[in-house]
Amino acid sequence: MLSIGELAERAGVSVKTARFYSDRGLLPESARSAGGHRRYSPEALQRLRLIRSLRALDLPVSDVGRALDREDALEDVVAGHLRTLGSQLAALRWREAAVRLLQDCTAEERAERLELVGAVSAPPTTDAMARFWRRWLQPARLPAPLLGRILELAVPPPPDEPAPAQVLAFARLHAFASASCPPGALRGLAAHRPDAGPRPAVLYEGLEEAYELAAPDVLAGREPGAGEALDCFVSAHARSFGARDTPDFRRRLSGLLAAEPRIDRYWQLVGELRGPGRPTPGAAHTWLRGALERQVTAR
Incomplete structure (x- = not known):
């Protein structure tokens, strides 16, 4: 003993x-x-x-x-501790990049950046952006699987090892999504207009495919033009309205898209956060709109 x-x-x-x-x-x-x-x-x-x-x-x-x-509990305990450590490391990496962001700027910029960064948790979450999109997509009453895919496309995850510029882009995106907006000031990913009576689920499913088809052209910096991506883009809108894809429909659609509300600032910040290697749905949408406008103007 x-x-x-x-x-x-x-x-x-x-x-x-x-x-x-x-x-x-x-x-x-x-x-x-x-x-x-x-x-x-x-x-x-x-x-x-x-x-x-x-x-x-x-x-x-x-x-x-x-x-x-319990002998079998050690594995669960270790796995849980690894998750905790991962969260702590992510928070430390975020804070380090945020401090570097505050270090390399003027006194005027520092005050603005400090306010922006201070409003974001460490590690950051995408809750504000997800609420933003759920709010504006709510009138469409999309099926849950489709809504989940749209959120996956529209809500960028914070980078695992952020650079100071990415911290700033994420903080500005958080501020943008958290700001109050009057109801109806924005529409969803593209041209969802409840007053025009389209079938939004049909529209968004088609847009998802069209954006994917347009991504290589956007990434390569090609000028907007006709092709499979544009045809898919127009077809999604036509099916949504229960119409046929005709030259007259393309002309009317081009005018409708030119007048739709825009959230270019959101997609600009998403692009800064993701980097140049991954075009955003907003960039793909702008490219397809440009392609349609060129085609209609030429005709």
């Missing part, structure tokens, strides 16, 4: 630490001496060493207790 002092010495911890774990029930005592002092079995030494190792990894005491109580 070991006294608490002997146990602590052999395990390489202080007596105070050993007593703390004993009081919390993590290190059960086997007996008491005639004088009422705690006595521990040799198995307690191995248990204390395990506790020390787990705590050295910064595992909470409650998780250490779970790992000790």
